[in-house]
Structure formats: structure tokens, C-alpha cells
Amino acid sequence: xxxxxxxxxxxxxxxxxxxxxxxxxxxxxxxxxxxxxxxxxxxxxxxxxxxxxxxxxxxxxxxxxxxxxxxxxxxxxxxxxxxxxxxxxxxxxxxxxxxxxxxxxxxxxxxxxxxxxxxxxxxxxxxxxxxxxxxxxxxxxxxxxxxxxxxxxxxxxxxxxxxxxxxxxxxxxxxxxxxxxxxxxxxxxxxxxxxxxxxxxxxxxxxxxxxxxxxxxxxxxxxxxxxxxxxxxxxxxxxxxxxxxxxxxxxxxxxxxxxxxxxxxxxxxxxxxxxxxxxxxxxxxxxxxxxxxxxxxxxxxxxxxxxxxxxxxxxxxxxxxxxxxxxxxxxxxxxxxxxxxxxxxxxxxxxxxxxxxxxxxxxxxxxxxxxxxxxxxxxxxxxx
Amino acid sequence: xxxxxxxxxxxxxxxxxxxxxxxxxxxxxxxxxxxxxxxxxxxxxxxxxxxxxxxxxxxxxxxxxxxxxxxxxxxxxxxxxxxxxxxxxxxxxxxxxxxxxxxxxxxxxxxxxxxxxxxxxxxxxxxxxxxxxxxxxxxxxxxxxxxxxxxxxxxxxxxxxxxxxxxxxxxxxxxxxxxxxxxxxxxxxxxxxxxxxxxxxxxxxxxxxxxxxxxxxxxxxxxxxxxxxxxxxxxxxxxxxxxxxxxxxxxxxxxxxxxxxxxxxxxxxxxxxxxxxxxxxxxxxxxxxxxxxxxxxxxxxxxxxxxxxxxxxxxxxxxxxxxxxxxxxxxxxxxxxxxxxxxxxxxxxxxxxxxxxxxxxxxxxxxxxxxxxxxxxxxxxxxx
Numbered sequence: 107x108x109x110x111x112x113x114x115x116x117x118x119x120x121x122x123x124x125x126x127x128x129x130x131x132x133x134x135x136x137x138x139x140x141x142x143x144x145x146x147x148x149x150x151x152x153x154x155x156x157x158x159x160x161x162x163x164x165x166x167x168x169x170x171x172x173x174x175x176x177x178x179x180x181x182x183x184x185x186x187x188x189x190x191x192x193x194x195x196x197x198x199x200x201x202x203x204x205x206x207x208x209x210x211x212x213x214x215x216x217x218x219x220x221x222x223x224x225x226x227x228x229x230x231x232x233x234x235x236x237x238x239x240x241x242x243x244x245x246x247x248x249x250x251x252x253x254x255x256x257x258x259x260x261x262x263x264x265x266x267x268x269x270x271x272x273x274x275x276x277x278x279x280x281x282x283x284x285x286x287x288x289x290x291x292x293x294x295x296x297x298x299x300x301x302x303x304x305x306x307x308x309x310x311x312x313x314x315x316x317x318x319x320x321x322x323x324x325x326x327x328x329x330x331x332x333x334x335x336x337x338x339x340x341x342x343x344x345x346x347x348x349x350x351x352x353x354x355x356x357x358x359x360x361x362x363x364x365x366x367x368x369x370x371x372x373x374x375x376x377x378x379x380x381x382x383x384x385x386x387x388x389x390x391x392x393x394x395x396x397x398x399x400x401x402x403x404x405x406x407x408x409x410x411x412x413x414x415x416x417x418x419x420x421x422x423x424x425x426x427x428x429x430x431x432x433x434x435x436x437x438x439x440x441x442x443x444x445x446x447x448x449x450x451x452x453x454x455x456x457x458x459x460x461x462x463x464x465x466x467x468x469x470x471x472x473x474x475x476x477x478x479x480x481x482x483x484x485x486x487x488x489x490x
Numbered sequence: 491x492x493x494x495x496x497x498x499x500x501x502x503x504x505x506x507x508x509x510x511x512x513x514x515x516x517x518x519x520x521x522x523x524x525x526x527x528x529x530x531x532x533x534x535x536x537x538x539x540x541x542x543x544x545x546x547x548x549x550x551x552x553x554x555x556x557x558x559x560x561x562x563x564x565x566x567x568x569x570x571x572x573x574x575x576x577x578x579x580x581x582x583x584x585x586x587x588x589x590x591x592x593x594x595x596x597x598x599x600x601x602x603x604x605x606x607x608x609x610x611x612x613x614x615x616x617x618x619x620x621x622x623x624x625x626x627x628x629x630x631x632x633x634x635x636x637x638x639x640x641x642x643x644x645x646x647x648x649x650x651x652x653x654x655x656x657x658x659x660x661x662x663x664x665x666x667x668x669x670x671x672x673x674x675x676x677x678x679x680x681x682x683x684x685x686x687x688x689x690x691x692x693x694x695x696x697x698x699x700x701x702x703x704x705x706x707x708x709x710x711x712x713x714x715x716x717x718x719x720x721x722x723x724x725x726x727x728x729x730x731x732x733x734x735x736x737x738x739x740x741x742x743x744x745x746x747x748x749x750x751x752x753x754x755x756x757x758x759x760x761x762x763x764x765x766x767x768x769x770x771x772x773x774x775x776x777x778x779x780x781x782x783x784x785x786x787x788x789x790x791x792x793x794x795x796x797x798x799x800x801x802x803x804x805x806x807x808x809x810x811x812x813x814x815x816x817x818x819x820x821x822x823x824x825x826x827x828x829x830x831x832x833x834x835x836x837x838x839x840x841x842x843x844x845x846x847x848x849x850x851x852x853x854x855x856x857x858x859x860x861x862x863x864x865x866x867x868x869x870x871x872x873x874x
Contacts, residue, residue: 112502
């Protein structure tokens with residue numbers, strides 16, 4: 107087991123009606139920048155409820171809507187200007203990962219004397235950040251309880267993250283009823299995203315971090331049990347609640363400590379998103395089974411077999427169980443969740459594969475199985 | 491799933507050599523009260539190493555040794571006086587749960603204008619506390635990452651806890667090598683304690699808190715796998731590390747959220763400890779299987795069967811699996827871990843059973859199966 111640091115100071119208020127705790131924002135000052143997306147929070151009544159609670163707590167609210175999926179650095183820059191012009195004390199993100207990541211980027215960027223993209227190039231430049239609060243409306247990225255913020259600069263074909271303990275939200279409100287209206291497609295993609303977060307450290311060469319592996323399997327089983335239930339019954343509280351809590355725990359550290367390893371499928375998918383604006387969880391679902399087949403060998407079969415036995419209840423020798431587990435994963439993503447099976451289905455051809463492979467490769471040296479650009483290109487061609 | 495609050499701000503430094511992070515205490519001031527037990531930390535060299543690091547960080551260290559198992563309120567009072575006399579900024583506990591709980595009680599007591607036992611009678615009186623840091627030397631109570639502090643007033647036959655978010659340690663250093671010298675007896679008792687912490691909320695009437703139940707099973711499997719390894723090979727790092735991390739997670743909240751319920755075996759065992767100064771984990775191991783048999787019915791078999799299937803890989807109908815799971819639990823405690831099987835073996839007769847049952851009963855109204863004093867007396871008589 108590797109030495110580790112575990113530090114997750116975010117206060118979670120989980121459950122139906124917990125939005126009342128927004129009044130606690132007054133701990134951090136008076137002036138709030140509310141960040142949100144395309145307006146669904148207005149349709150759902152969350153906006154009105156939040157404004158009433160914030161107003162009742164004596165907070166003054168400024169706003170920036172219009173954050174898009176795969177959030178753009180330009181929007182973070184706009185938010186930083188708004189904060190400076192209005193002497194903002196704290197950020198409140200109401201939305202999914204894109205909205206939260208934009209708010210985190212603003213929180214760090216407003217305390218930094220330079221362009222916010224610098225903080226992506228070098229997160230050690232994050233020396234201070236305004237407090238970030240979140241109200242989660244989509245179960246997927248886990249940004250509500252972690253230290254990461256992903257931004258895209260589409261003009262330059264870049265999608266990357268900044269990371270700092272200072273970006274961990276001070277408080278997050280996780281109300282599963284806010285996800286009742288999440289579409290089939292986003293529910294499926296979110297489920298693939300949380301599974302992928304779990305896989306990224308579950309597939310680790312560290313064999314003795316037993317408890318973290320069992321925690322990971324707990325999260326994977328939760329996704330596999332409740333993903334299909336949420337698709338069939340969008341307002342099933344039990345399913346939405348378990349998925350929401352699984353998404354948070356998939357990436358807050360609890361499932362990886364002691365076994366941390368370089369990520370693999372996410373860096374590859376980020377190349378797709380940078381060039382094609384594909385839905386992140388859909389890109390992951392396409393890549394993951396091909397990545398599994400690519401790295402399967404006598405040396406790695408033990409871990410894929412552990413996954414097959416403990417998550418899918420498969421039995422047999424390591425190689426047979428590993429192969430069956432990959433087939434189960436494909437079946438779950440493509441047949442059960444109905445996610446796209448190929449890059450072609452999401453409008454991606456082979457024209458940029460070598461470029462994307464070359465971009466992704468430097469991040470993959472410390473992965474479970476280190477990959478070079480030829481490996482990545484082969485994985486991506488298998489996805490076509 | 492119940493609504494819940496999850497808030498665990500303790501920073502964990504886990505692994506061999508992490509004691510170097512004690513230098514971070516300087517964040518909280520200059521003057522430290524070091525609290526410890528019988529002196530094993532001196533024999534093991536932890537004391538000297540800690541003093542060198544604290545001195546190097548410019549901290550001034552005051553000391554209170556001599557904390558005993560089942561820590562006494564008198565010792566907390568002594569520490570509070572020491573803090574007041576020396577204008578202490580923070581507490582550093584080096585030891586197991588008794589030492590940490592004493593330090594927490596001092597941290598709260600020094601900020602309270604009255605006797606520290608008042609804070610046990612009414613934890614809402616804890617309005618402030620000095621920062622508490624810990625270096626863990628025994629895997630059992632999980633006090634290194636939770637909000638509780640248990641004290642005993644043996645003169646009055648009382649053992650009870652205070653509880654506050656303010657008592658959550660600011661930082662805990664968890665170095666598994668510090669537990670290599672823990673005795674067979676304490677290793678076994680500590681393992682029973684962490685299993686019991688997990689059981690206290692795993693056995694809940696809430697059926698839909700799926701992820702918390704799977705997390706609980708992950709902890710239980712870890713205890714069952716590594717408890718015997720640590721007994722056979724006391725310096726097995728993998729075993730000691732997994733047990734240490736399991737003990738922390740068994741009671742920091744991660745395994746209970748959404749399914750929280752009134753505790754059952756702990757309140758009964760606290761009566762034994764209050765009158766007899768029995769080793770806590772030994773008392774728990776004696777009680778748990780008898781409690782399981784007492785509460786087993788058509789209404790509860792589903793949960794004991796879930797435990798049997800998911801933790802012990804048993805198969806069959808609910809009642810048969812439930813009964814086999816209880817037998818497995820007994821076998822594990824008594825035959826595998828070698829814990830005492832009866833109250834007689836730890837010097838407890840039937841003379842105080844009705845008194846202890848009457849004392850424990852008021853705490854047991856909100857348990858998985860609510861118990862009255864007759865139930866408790868019956869369970870304790872089955873332990874004789």
C-alpha cells in the first residue's frame with residue numbers, strides 16, 4: 107500500500123430538501139456569484155428557491171449563467187471579471203460538473219494575477235481561492251467533493267484540469283430529486299463517467315490496498331445496480347440517491363488511497379472532447395472496453411479477474427474471467443445503458459487519431475499499463 | 491435512504507514515516523500539550539522522534555502521560571488544569587483511543603466554564619475546542635477521524651461519550667508500523683471493536699442505503715481477512731495497514747450515511763466497562779453473537795442473511811444463512827481471534843446484570859431492533 111494523504115473537508119448535505127442549508131453561505135461573507143448553465147435550474151424551480159434562501163440570509167447575489175458542457179476557459183475569464191467588478195466573496199455553482207468546474211476556476215483565477223489558463227499549465231500557482239459552494243444537479247463528475255476543475259480551450263484543441271486542495275468546495279448540497287429530470291442520455295453518460303473514475307485507480311499495480319479495492323467494487327456495484335433503474339424510472343429516489351452518492355465517492359479519494367496510479371481512459375477521452383466536443387461519459391464508454399482488451403495480458407489478468415469475480419460474480423481461471431468481465435462491461439455500457447458503441451456514432455473519424463494519440467501519450471507513462479502513442483492510436487482505431 | 495450530513499475535515503497522513511508531518515502543528519500556535527499513555531511510545535522511539543520534529547518546528551511541548559484504558563474523567567480534569575496553567579494552543583495525542591479521547595475531552599473542557607463531565611451529559615454545551623492532533627498507535631476506536639470522546643467515571647459507574655464536530659482532529663498521522671508491537675490480545679480486541687462499529691449501523695432498518703451497506707461489507711471483509719494475519723505475523727505491513735485504515739473508516743461516517751440508526755452492542759458493553767473495567771473489544775465480542783441470536787426473527791433475517799451472503803459467501807434461504815452467519819461470527823471471534831467467549835472468562839458474574847440492563851436500556855429505543863431492560867438482561871445472561 108502506498109503512503110497517502112486523505113483530506114476531504116467538504117461538508118455534504120445530502121437528501122431531499124437540503125437546499126435550506128444554503129443559508130450557511132453567510133459564513134463566508136455577503137456577496138455571492140451564482141454560476142449556472144442553460145437555465146434548467148429556473149425551469150425546475152431551484153433558482154427561485156435558492157434566491158429566496160440566499161436573500162433571507164442577507165446575501166447579495168450576482169449571476170453568470172450560460173455555462174456549457176465541456177466548459178470553456180472564456181467563460182471562466184468572464185466570471186473572474188465579474189468577481190473583480192463586484193468584489194465577490196464566494197462562488198455558488200448550481201449545476202453539474204461543468205458549472206462547478208467553471209466556478210472553481212473563477213474562484214482560483216480571481217485570486218491570481220495572470221490568465222486563468224496558467225493555473226491549468228501549473229496548479230502550484232494556485233495559492234488562494236474564494237470559497238466555492240455547490241448545489242448538484244447531475245451525478246457524474248464528482249466535482250462537488252474534489253479538488254479538480256477541467257476547462258477546455260477549443261480554439262487551441264486543449265482540455266485539461268487544474269487541481270488544488272483550495273478548490274475543494276466548502277459545502278455541497280446533493281439533493282437526488284434534482285436529478286429526476288436528467289435525460290436518459292445524460293444519466294447513462296454520467297453513470298459511465300463515475301464507473302470510469304472508479305476504474306482509473308482500481309486498475310492499479312498495487313496489490314495490497316485491499317480496502318480501497320473493496321470500496322471501489324462497492325461503487326461499481328452501485329452503478330451497475332442503479333444505472334438501469336434510473337433509466338427505467340427517472341424519479342426513483344433510491345436509484346438517483348445511490349447514483350449521486352456513488353458519483354461523489356468515485357472521485358473524492360476514498361476509493362483510491364494507497365493504490366493511486368496514473369489515469370488512463372480519461373486522458374484519452376479528453377483528447378476526443380478537446381477536438382470534437384463529444385459527451386464525456388459517451389467517449390469514456392467507447393474507449394474503456396477497447397482499453398481493457400488492449401492491456402489484457404498474463405501480467406494484468408489477475409486484476410481484471412478480480413473485477414470479474416467481485417463485481418460480476420464470474421468464476422473460472424484468471425484469463426477466462428478477465429475476458430468475460432470485459433464482455434460484461436461492453437454489454438452494460440452498450441446494451442443496458444444504451445451508450446454509443448463506436449466513435450463513428452458520435453461523429454468522430456480517423457482523421458485526428460494520430461494527433462490525439464500523440465497528445466495523450468505523455469500523461470500515460472504512470473498508468474496501470476503504461477501506454478505510448480502507438481498504443482493509444484491502436485485503442486482509438488479499435489473504437490472506430 | 492435517510493437525509494444526512496457528512497463532514498470529515500480531518501487531514502490523514504497515512505503510511506510509514508508520516509510522522510514528519512507533525513511539523514504542521516505550527517499552523518495552530520506554539521504551545522502543545524502532548525498526551526500519552528503508559529510509556530510505550532518512549533520504548534518504541536515515537537516520543538523521541540515526535541519531540542525532535544516538534545522542537546525543530548519551534549513548538550513548545552508540555553506533557554501529560556499516564557492515560558489508562560477506559561480513560562477516566564479525573565485525567566481529563568488534570569489535563570484541563572495543565573492547559574490553563576500553561577496557556578496551551580493545541581493538543582497532541584500519541585496513542586490509541588483512550589489517549590485521543592482524553593485529549594479531545596481536554597480540548598473541549600478547557601474552553602468550557604464548568605466541569606468537563608457536563609459536556610458528556612450535554613454535548614450541545616461544546617461551543618469551542620482547542621485543535622486536536624493525533625498520532626495513532628492502536629487500530630480500534632477510530633477516534634483519530636471522528637467526533638466522539640468516551641470517558642469513564644468509575645466512582646459513579648458511568649461510561650459515556652461527548653460528541654461534537656469541534657472534536658474532529660485537525661490532522662491524524664496513521665503509521666501502521668507503530669502497531670507492529672501491539673499485543674495479540676489488543677490486536678484481536680481492536681479488530682472486534684472495528685467490526686462492532688461497522689455492525690452498529692450496518693444492521694439498520696433502512697433497506698435502500700445500498701452504497702453504505704456495500705462500504706460496510708468492504709470494511710468487514712478487511713477485518714476478517716487481516717485480523718488473523720496480524721495475529722500470526724505482527725509486523726505484516728499489509729495486514730496492519732489495512733486494519734488501520736479499516737478502523738478509521740468503520741466510524742468516520744462513510745459506512746453509515748443514509749442508514750444511521752441507534753447503536754446497540756456498544757451501549758450494552760459500556761455498562762460492562764463502567765463497572766468492571768473489561769477490555770472494550772473483548773466485551774463486544776462476547777455480546778455481539780448473543781445479541782444477533784436475540785434479535786433474529788422473520789422480520790430481521792433479511793439483513794443477517796445479506797451479511798452472510800456478502801461477507802461470508804453463504805448461500806441458502808434467509809433464515810438458514812442468517813443462522814450460519816451468526817455461527818461464522820462466533821467462530822471468527824472465539825476460535826480465529828481467540829477472544830474470550832463468556833463474561834465468566836473476563837471476571838464478570840450475574841450480580842449486576844439487572845442494574846446494567848436498566849442503565850443500558852434507555853439508549854436502545856432507536857436500535858435496529860429496539861430493546862428494553864428485559865431484553866438486555868436476557869442477552870447478558872446468555873453471555874455468562
